[in-house]
Amino acid sequence: MNFFCRLFGHTWVPVTDNPKIAWNTKDDGQVLHASPSGETRFFDECVRCRERREVVPTRRFPAAKPAEAAKS
């Protein structure tokens, strides 16, 4: 751990993995199909020591959570 991180604590900054998406045609040769190389993941990263901690992103809109909308 960085000396300053020990002193002040980590300075977390949100970052995301951005997996590349390959666009290729299939047998028909006309329509492009996306094949992502990985899943998008969300992290907090310390700007000083590059330590990472994974974050579960919260949904911004309640409409995206039908289970909770049904409760109220």
Ligand SMILES: [Zn+2]
């Ligand atoms: Zn740190």
